[in-house]
Each structure stands twice: as structure tokens, then as C-alpha cells.
Amino acid sequence: MNASLSTLKKDGQTLLWHGLALIPxxxxxxSPLRLTHLPSIGQRIHQARSWFKAAMQQNDHGGKYHYTYCLKASSLRCIVDEVLMHDCHLEASGSVDMAMIQQLIDQQQLPTDRMIMCNGYKTHDYLHAMMAMHQSGQVKVVPILDSQSEFHRLASGTQQNKEAMTLGLRIATMHDQTSRHGIAPDQVQSFVSDEVIPATWAKLVMVHAFMEGGMDGSEAYLRTLKGVIDCYVALKPICPDLNLLNLGGSLPIQDDLAPGRNQSGIIRGIVDLLTTTCREQSVDVPDLVTEFGSYTVSESGAYLFQVLDEKTQAKGPAWYQIDSSIITTLPDTWAKKKVFPCEAINHLDGERQMAQIVGLTCDKDDYYPEQNLPLLPVGEALYVGMFHTGAYQEGLSGYGGMKHCMIPAAKHLVIDGHSQVRVYAQPQPPEQMLQLLEGDSGHAEP
Ligand SMILES: Cc1ncc(COP(=O)(O)O)c(C=O)c1O
Known part of the structure; x- marks a missing residue:
């Protein structure tokens, strides 16, 4: 076996994924098949909560931990419904996320105690949706200011409400100094004192610290986080409603952990630093928020492909031609050279060779680098799986829609908590693509 991961187990000649037999x-x-395993999402959420609980107990942190799911990691309705069953808050990145959240509210799927963290650039439509949702009082909307200009635009659009609008403030971290996100630390204090505190329509409740380098628990990460905690400590005495520290996302998943690191150790390091710093400065320790996207859903996704053919050239390893495309199903393999665990799902004890998996498009980048895979058996099918693919891939590639070389989207199955398998989407019919390509030319503008 190539991958030794807790989600994959060998069962004779075939592979189990989350205990599920894939060959049947x-x-x-x-083939090709896309799989979404819903129970693994709840397991991840439960696991993160227990890591935070243990770290907070060890540090006598008597406050709360709020698990937030960011819709951008996967907005499939079955995933959002699953996440909400586990009492999560939601993070939005734009106006269409807000439309989805409003739909959930209208369908009574979103209890009123849930927070909606609004990150990302605030366009007119996005700000408008936040203000309308706040005014309706159906959920607690927390716009997270990425710049002073967002505050000014909110101020000019906000009507006087009985309830002040709760705000978060994203701090541009030194670690992120090339990042476009957040407000520079040296501008935070005067901005809050001169503009946010006097605004009767708003109250600052959250400081936000997302580090684009990832929540890796390294010395550099903790040094940068300390800078944000120092900002929190400085603001707290002048902002009595401030009681949340949002750590953002990017908790590494199992396959991305650096050697010698584990997720519980990373979380312990963060909570230790926070409680120690606050106590040294005699400031109440804030409640914690995270916005875990890839951690929540990566392990819930997989793709299965059939190897149709083998080709060898004068030089280099064999090419295994699959019945779909790597570049269109898993765009991060191309854009970020992201590695997904890859393993055959049958013939596991067969003799192996190094092979590159190649997709159906004619693009030279449509391949997955060399893997040790079983030889192609004569007269029998060989299938390969790509695992932990549940985050961001459909957002980048589109769900259905038009694809490079018009490769249709795979049939999509969803597995629920009772191991029931249901068809979520049939293989994409060519007519659907052709219709999209005709555009709206038949409809005159009003
Ligand atoms: C503000 C913010 N929060 C959370 C996330 C989610 O990160 P991840 O999916 O790595 O957990 C992102 C990702 O870009 C982000 O920008």
C-alpha cells in the first residue's frame, strides 16, 4: 500500500475507505465516481472540539469554543446540512453565501443562536445582505472588517437598530505582511478608539487572526499569533464587549502534518500561549472561534477512476490512462501541486510499478505524478482512488458546468450515517454542457 492513513484499510486484495468497500x-x-462520506465530517468536528476542550481544561480556561464551518471549502447542500446538524456556526465569503444562509433560515435549518462570520471583501450586495440579516434578528451576523473602508460603508448603510451590530476586526499579521488582508496592527488602536467606539450602531466583539501560512503551530506561527493576542489585550480595556478571538482556519489535515507534529499539540500550544499572555496582562481570556474548512471536509471526499490503458515511452515511467481528468476534478494538483493520497482499490497484492496517472484532456498538465501502482492486470479492470479530496476542488473547478476538453463531471454518490448510499448527481449529460454553451442569446434584455 502507498498510503498509510487511518481512513484507508486493506481488505484482502481491495481497499476500504472509512470502512466502506469501494469495489462494490x-x-x-x-466509473468515474465521486464520493462524499458525510459521517466523517461529524467525526472531525467532534475530534476538534475534544482537542480544544482538553487544552482549555489544562489551562483552566473556563470559556467557550465555537466551531465554525466556512462555506467556501464546499457549499454542497448535503455537506452544509451535515455541518449544521453538529451545531456549527458558518463563515460566509460573499453575497451568494448570504443568499444560501437566508435560504437555510427560511427553511428553519439555522437556529437563531448561530453566528455568521462575514469575511472577504465586502461588496455592495454583500454588505446589504449582512445589514438585512442583522435587522431581521434571525441570526447573529458578525461582519469581520478587513479595512477601515468597510466600516465606513457599513456605517453609511446601517439604520439605527435596537441591537447594535456585532463586529470583528481582522488584524494583518506580521507573518502575513505581504498579504492584502486585515488592518495593519499599528493602525488598529487609533481606528478603534476614534471611530469604532464612538459608533453607537456597532460593538466590537471579535479580533480575527487568520494566518495564510497555516495553523502549523511552528515558532513563527506562535510568534505571529502573539502579536495578535497583544492587540486583543490592548483593546480589551477600551472595548468591554470584546470577548472572542477568532483563529481562522487552516488546521492541517492528517496528510499535511509536518513530521513530529499533531493537531492536538498545535491546539495545546495556541491555548497555552493565549491563557499565559492574558493572565500576565490581567485580561480575561477570550472565548475561541475557529473557521475550519479543509480540516472539516477534506477527508469526506474521494474520486475513483478506472485505468483504461497503459502506455510507455522511450524514457520515464508508464502512463496509466484513466477515464476522467485529474486537472478538471482536482485542480489543486495542477495549481498548487497539492498531493492527495492515491492508491489502487483492487489488485493490492499484485506486482507493482511506478506509473503516472494521466487524464483524458490533451493538456500536458493533466497528470498525477509517479505512484507505485499494481501492474495493469490482463483481462481485468484496475481502479485507482484519489482520497481526501473534499475541500475546495468543486469550488475551483465548478460543480457540473463546462470543463476543459468538455470532460463531463463524474457520477456523485453520498454516503450517510447509516452507510446508506444515494446518488447525489448522475454522470453529467453532454446536453447539459451544450445547453450552457448556447448562452442566454434567446432572451432579450428588458
Ligand atoms: C478568513 C478565512 N477563514 C478560514 C479559511 C479556511 O481555511 P481552511 O480551509 O484551510 O481551514 C480561509 C481560507 O482561505 C480564510 O481565508
Whole structure:
């Protein structure tokens, strides 16, 4: 076996994923197949909560931890419904996220105690949706200011409400000094004193610290986080409602952990630093918020492909031609050279060779680098799986829609908590693509 991961187990010659036999699925539904395993999402959420609980108890942190799911990691409705069943808050990045959240509210799927963290650049439509949702009082909307200009635009659009609008403030971290996100630390204090505190329509409740380098628990990460905690400590005496520190996302998943690191150790290091710093400065320790996207959903996703053919050239390893595309299903393999665990799902004990998986498009980048895979058996099918693919791939590639070389989207199965398998989407029909390509030319502008 290539990958030794807790989600994958060998069962004779075949592979189990989350305990699920994969070969019967490809036999019943054909290939290529996309899989979404919903129970693993709840397991991840539960696991993170127990790491935070243990770290907070060890540090006598008597406050709360709020798990937030960011919709951008995957906005599939089955995933959002699953996340909400586990009492999560939501993070939005734009106006369409807000439309989805409003739909959830209208369908009574979103209890009123949930927070909606609004990150990202605030366009007119996005700000408008936040203000309308705040005024309706159906959920607690927390716009997270990325710049002073967002505050000014909110101020000019906000009507006087009984309830002040709760705000967060993203601090541009030194670690992120090339990042466009957040407000520079040396501008925070005067901005809050001169503009936010006098505004009767607003109250600052949250400081936000997302580090684009990832929540890796390294010395550099903790040094940067300390800078944000120092900002919190400086603001707290002048902002009595401030009681949340939002750590953002990017908790590494199992496959991305650096050697010698583990997620519980990373979380312990963060909570230790926070409680020690606050106590030294005699400031109440804030409640904690995270916005975990990839951690929540990565392990819930997989793709299964059939190897249709093998080709060898004068030099280099064999090419294994699959029945779909790597570049269109998993765009991060191309854009970020992201590695997804890859393993055959049958013939596991067969003799192996190094092979590159190649997609159906004619693009030279449509391949996955060399893997040690079973030889292509004569007269029998070989299937390969790409695992932990649940985050961001459909957002980048689009769900359905038009794809490079018009490769249709795979059939999509969803597995629920009772191991029931349901078809979420049929293989994409070519007519759907052709219709999209005709555009709206038949409809005159009003
Ligand atoms: C503000 C913010 N929060 C959370 C996330 C989610 O990060 P991840 O999916 O790595 O957990 C992102 C990702 O870009 C982000 O920008």
C-alpha cells in the first residue's frame, strides 16, 4: 500500500475507505465516481472540539469554543446540512453565501443562536445582505472588517437598530505582511478608539487572526499569533464587549502534518500561549472561534477512476490512462501541486510499478505524478482512488458546468450515517454542457 492513513484499510486484495468497500460501488455505479462520506465530517468536528476542550481544561480556561464551518471549502447542500446538524456556526465569503444562509433560515435549518462570520471583501450586495440579516434578528451576523473602508460603508448603510451590530476586526499579521488582508496592527488602536467606539450602531466583539501560512503551530506561527493576542489585550480595556478571538482556519489535515507534529499539540500550544499572555496582562481570556474548512471536509471526499490503458515511452515511467481528468476534478494538483493520497482499490497484492496517472484532456498538465501502482492486470479492470479530496476542488473547478476538453463531471454518490448510499448527481449529460454553451442569446434584455 502507498498510503498509510487511518481512513484507508486493506481488505484482502481491495481497499476500504472509512470502512466502506469501494469495489462494490464501482461495480454497481460505474466509473468515474465521486464520493462524499458525510459521517466523517461529524467525526472531525467532534475530534476538534475534544482537542480544544482538553487544552482549555489544562489551562483552566473556563470559556467557550465555537466551531465554525466556512462555506467556501464546499457549499454542497448535503455537506452544509451535515455541518449544521453538529451545531456549527458558518463563515460566509460573499453575497451568494448570504443568499444560501437566508435560504437555510427560511427553511428553519439555522437556529437563531448561530453566528455568521462575514469575511472577504465586502461588496455592495454583500454588505446589504449582512445589514438585512442583522435587522431581521434571525441570526447573529458578525461582519469581520478587513479595512477601515468597510466600516465606513457599513456605517453609511446601517439604520439605527435596537441591537447594535456585532463586529470583528481582522488584524494583518506580521507573518502575513505581504498579504492584502486585515488592518495593519499599528493602525488598529487609533481606528478603534476614534471611530469604532464612538459608533453607537456597532460593538466590537471579535479580533480575527487568520494566518495564510497555516495553523502549523511552528515558532513563527506562535510568534505571529502573539502579536495578535497583544492587540486583543490592548483593546480589551477600551472595548468591554470584546470577548472572542477568532483563529481562522487552516488546521492541517492528517496528510499535511509536518513530521513530529499533531493537531492536538498545535491546539495545546495556541491555548497555552493565549491563557499565559492574558493572565500576565490581567485580561480575561477570550472565548475561541475557529473557521475550519479543509480540516472539516477534506477527508469526506474521494474520486475513483478506472485505468483504461497503459502506455510507455522511450524514457520515464508508464502512463496509466484513466477515464476522467485529474486537472478538471482536482485542480489543486495542477495549481498548487497539492498531493492527495492515491492508491489502487483492487489488485493490492499484485506486482507493482511506478506509473503516472494521466487524464483524458490533451493538456500536458493533466497528470498525477509517479505512484507505485499494481501492474495493469490482463483481462481485468484496475481502479485507482484519489482520497481526501473534499475541500475546495468543486469550488475551483465548478460543480457540473463546462470543463476543459468538455470532460463531463463524474457520477456523485453520498454516503450517510447509516452507510446508506444515494446518488447525489448522475454522470453529467453532454446536453447539459451544450445547453450552457448556447448562452442566454434567446432572451432579450428588458
Ligand atoms: C478568513 C478565512 N477563514 C478560514 C479559511 C479556511 O481555511 P481552511 O480551509 O484551510 O481551514 C480561509 C481560507 O482561505 C480564510 O481565508
Amino acid at each position: 460501488l464501482v461495480k454497481a455505479h460505474g
